[in-house]
Amino acid sequence: MPDRPPVPPVLALHRVSKSFGAVRALHEVSLELFAGEAHALAGENGAGKSTLVKILSGLHRPDAGRILLDGEPAEFHGPADAQRAGVAVIYQEPTLFPDLSVTENIFMGRQPRARFGRIDRPAARRRAAALFAGLGVQLDPDQPARGLSIADQQLVEIAKALSRDARVLIMDEPTAALSGNEVARLFGVVEALRARGCAVLFVSHRLEEIFELCRRVTTLRDGAFVSGDLIADMTPDDLVRRMVGREPEALFPKLDTVPGQVALAVRRLTREGVFTDVSFEVRAGEVVALAGLVGAGRSEVARAVFGVDRPDAGRVEVGGRRLRPASPSAAMAAGLALVPEDRRQQGLIMDLSIERNIALAGLPAVRRGPLISRAAERARAHDWAVRLRLKFARLADPVGVLSGGNQQKVVLAKWLARKPSVLIVDEPTRGIDVGTKAEVHRLLSELAAGGVAVLMISSELPEVLGMADRVLVMHEGRLVADIPRAEATEESVMAAATGRGAA
Amino acid sequence: MPREAAGGAAAPRDPAGRLIRRWEGLILVLLVTVTLWASAGVDGFANASNVSFLLLDTTEIALMALTMTLVVVAAEIDLSVASTLGLSCAVLGWLWNAGLAIELIMPICLLTGALCGAVNGVLVTRLGLPSLAVTIGTFALYRGLAYVILGDQAVADLPPAYTGLATQTFGPVPLATVLVAVLAALAATVLHATGLGRSIFALGANEEAAHFAGVRVKRIKFWLFVASGACAALASLVYTFRYASARADNGVGLELAVVAAVLLGGVSIFGGRGTLPGVLMAVLLLGVVRNALILADVANEVLNFVTGLLLVASVLAPNLGAIRRRRHLPTPSEGKSVP
Known part of the structure; x- marks a missing residue:
């Protein structure tokens, strides 16, 4: 050959x-x-x-x-x-263009012309039909693209x-x-x-x-x-x-923990056309990774668990109690926190100050009587800014002026200030520098050691293998593997993620 | 003047925030200047009875602007307020003709307004329709309903106890202005000092992020529309008693004056930004300009022209800054970040 x-x-x-x-x-x-x-x-x-x-x-x-x-x-x-x-x-x-026909879409901007510059519709139609015939498919050239x-x-x-x-x-x-x-x-x-x-x-x-x-x-x-x-x-x-092709890096200081009670239980959760029949548990002190390819439905599961989207079937239990579906505020009251995938669009309000972003998820905690206490708001933000080593000029600055890594710290501060019992993090280190990455990993590890149940969605295999006590793998909307830390390798996770079954 | 403000906005590090802060300063300066100019140059402006009339004349706009501020900060709009006012007037006239006690009619009117707002709220939050389209629809619907109820008659034989109350003054300050002041203090507190206010700013700036942070976006928006409707009904009571006349066409066109005041007051039409003091100053500014021009015998058409000019300027000025920035910094997100 x-x-x-x-x-x-x-x-x-x-x-x-x-x-x-x-x-x-x-x-x-x-x-x-x-x-x-x-x-x-x-x-x-x-x-x-x-x-x-x-x-x-x-x-x-x-x-x-x-x-x-x-x-x-x-x-x-x-x-x-x-x-x-x-x-x-x-x-x-x-x-x-949904309201134009198949033929019109094909020849958009280059329509065959008849006399006086009119569009030669029969010719366009014939050529479209010929193209489909050449490809060996049947498609009506006159059908509108909508539908x-x-x-x-x-x-x-x-x-x-x-x-x-x-x-x-x-x-x-x-x-x-x-x-x-x-x-x-x-x-x-x-x-x-x-x-x-x-x-x-x-x-x-x-x-x-x-x-x-x-x-x-x-x-x-x-x-x-x-x-x-x-x-x-x-x-x-x-x-x-x-x-x-690489060895897992030693960047991920996962502390050993003894898993406690089941903190988060997801039972047969389904959102039609997005993910199907997803069940898993996360125990207190455990870091569970949710791996899979982009589009496998991982973030969508997290959104449904947290109540951002309404699931079609199934339920979520936190600390043994069933959660009201489709209500982030109910999920938060039960001790759940979600650090979302897209921090600019979902995690933060860019025009708002650092301190107001951090306070937004915990407004009742910074209230004195019916009014917001600016002092309490600032104290809450300052406390977590220091703990997470946030680099900032003033807490009253809009969060949009911070770098990506520091923005991510603000999102983490916003949720950690609530002292959640279950923390879901979706791509926690996407687009941030290596140093901050290691800090985030250490933080997640410490939280787990302190008894928080951590569910981590990540597309970075080294991060998954380095951090997770268990790796759940999704493929095309289904949970296809539950791999314990000892057996999780790049090959076993990728094999499951690409739909070849756990090797 | 607006161009100057926008020109200076390109330089500082947080141009939008500074412009907004300076914008309110600008409105205040404009208000003082126009007031001084009118006092000096317009006959009949600077006396107690005219001041009293001026304040009274802005009551309905001010009342509706309070809730409109909250609605626009939440990145929605309610164009049906003046029609709600008209419908509430029609209900009042109709029930009064039917012989009901005025003390019973007033709460019914407020309820009518709240209901109108609730219909807007349901259409916007449950069906996910844009409030601009919804309230243009109900703008016609509520006004039409007002005509169905009361036709073209004017109900004028209202109880003097209440019509007198509406024009009652303490010195030059009308009782109605006291009502506005109390409600304005309440609205300003809610918007600027409570968790609800923080949530309104948050959902106006980024609805998705607010939802992810547990803010009950739909619920808050629904109640804002209800409050807007109720406030319009309250304005209808002042309006009816002030003119001692309940008609279906009461307050036609007021929604534009309300929106003008809110935008001129520095509230962003895109939501998430604005202050209540700014809006109150803008209400006064528009009132003073209008009053002074009327006293100076300027034609009504010119009056509308001036109002329109101020409105366009107020919408354009903050955006001029944004357009400038876009031209100078092709990637503002990268340019702004501090590592």
């Missing part, structure tokens, strides 16, 4: 790097896409897959390295350049790309929202595209899909290029090893 076809790749990246501020998103990554081949892009959350896709589609410009088009250096100054070069991206959830399934919307996007003579199709996790039959149909379409000579870049978390569909795979880890392989030469386990 020849490793390299004689023609140059249609589109290639050569030692491309990209940083955002101090964060290195991609470092010297190379990738070659050949005509008539499906190529997989694999890697954990945050490995740099999205950044790479955005560079290929012209949304980001690389800091260093080259983009090669048919072997010739090319520069994409914007998405329009990439489109002109024949690169099209099919996103997980396409954005069509199409996500799978059908993707097909419309693919047809749109082909109508522009796209030679490279990038599919960014196209199967994440599709059912089994729809995936099979999409694979048929990808085959048809390959047969037409298109190069397909397929980004997916599902290993079995990569092995079924693709000829080559490029693996990224922490923004760096790991390897480019022929699928035929490797096993799924090889791929997982390339994706995770």
Whole structure:
């Protein structure tokens, strides 16, 4: 089997790097896409897959390295350049004009013209029908886009790309929202595209899909290029090893604790279409990690447990008492705290001062009679600011002026000041620097040692393996594994998270 | 004047906050200046009876502006207040004609107003509709209902005990102004010194984060609309007794004056920012301008023009600062952070 076809790749990246501020998103990554081949892009959350896709589609410009088009250096100054070069991206959830027909969506902005500049509707319709026939799918060109399934919307996007003579199709996790039959149909379409000579870049978390569909795979880890392989030469386990590939770092000072009573019990919790039949317990003094891929439903479970969203079925018990559903205030009264995923949008009110943000979750505690005591409010904020070593100028400053790590400390202070018995933290160290990260880990560990039940959602495997007494793994809305600390490895967690069952 | 304020706002580190703080200062300076100018240059302005009339004339706007301030800080709006006032007037006239005691009618009116607010509140919080659309709808609905109830008749034979009370004054200060002062103190305390007030600011600035912090967003919004309706009904009682006339078209167009005062007072139309003292000063400022222009025999059209100008300026000025910042700092979030 020849490793390299004689023609140059249609589109290639050569030692491309990209940083955002101090964060290195991609470092010297190379990738070659050949005509008539499906190529997989694999890697954990945050490995740099999205950044790479955005560079290929012209949304980001690389800091260093080259983009090669048919072997010739090319520069994409914007998405329009990439489109002109024949690169099209099919996103997980396409954005069509819902009130226009399928045909109108395909030819938006480039409608075939009849005399006097009128749109030639019959011609457009014929061409749309021909495109679908070529892909081997049945879709009514006159149907409005509203009401199409996500799978059908993707097909419309693919047809749109082909109508522009796209030679490279990038599919960014196209199967994440599709059912089994729809995936099979999409694979048929990808085959048809390959047969037409298109190069397909397929980004997916599902290993079995990569092995079924693709000829080559490029693996990224922490923004760096790991390897480019022929699928035929490797096993799924090889791929997982390339994706995770590191030893757990000694950054995570988890203290040993003896678990106490069950503090949080989640029983058969379901939110239709989001997660199904999720049951687990967290004991006092335990740190339980909730692992899984992005979109597996972890944050959604946390939101439902805390009452931000209303579950369709199931219940939550805190300290043995059933919680009123869909009420954050009831959850808080029962001793629950949630440090949410998106601190700018969910965790903090950016215009409000540090002290008012911290007090917001504990207004009754800073009340004297019917009025708020500013002194009590400041004391509460100051107490926790010092304990968490918050770097600030004045507590009356808006929280928006702080750095990301310090903002996260304010969110933690806001909730820890309530002295919760159950603390849920969702991506507690996302986007914060290494030093603050270690502080947060030590804090969580100390809280657990002090008898708090900690449920930690994290996409960083080293953090999960370093901190957790137990690892719960979610895959596509279901809890698929409960792995004790001793058996939790990067491989066992990733295997469960990618749906291959606990190894 | 607004342009100056916006121009200076680009420099400081916390431009929006400073502008807001300075904005209230600006309104105060404007209020004092206009008052002094009117006292010196407009015949008949600076005497006890005119001051008394001026204060009395702003009563209804002030009453409705109190709750409107809370509603707008919560990032909602209630455009149906003047129609609620009209409906309450119509109910009063209708029940009075039917022979009910006025002491019984007044609480019924307040209840009517509260009910109108509750309907707005349910539509906004339970059905998740935008309050702008909902209250434009009920703006027409409540006014229409007022005409259905009372037609085009004017009920004028109201008890003198109450009509007299509405125009009663202590020195130059009308009794109604005392009522406004008491309720304003209450509203200012709620907004600026209680947990509820903190929650209103929080949910106005970021509803999602407030929800995550356990703030009962929907419940608070619902009761704000109820309070807004009740306050409009209270204003309707003052209005009816003051003019000794209950008509379905009482207070037509007042909602614009109320919203103008709230925005001119420095409350952000996007919610989360503003102070009650600022709004009260803006109510007075608009009242003084109006009163002085009427005394100076300026045509009514010019009057509306001036009010409109002040309103546009008040909405534009804080945003001029934001537009400037956006141009100079393409990524404000990164530019602002202090490591």
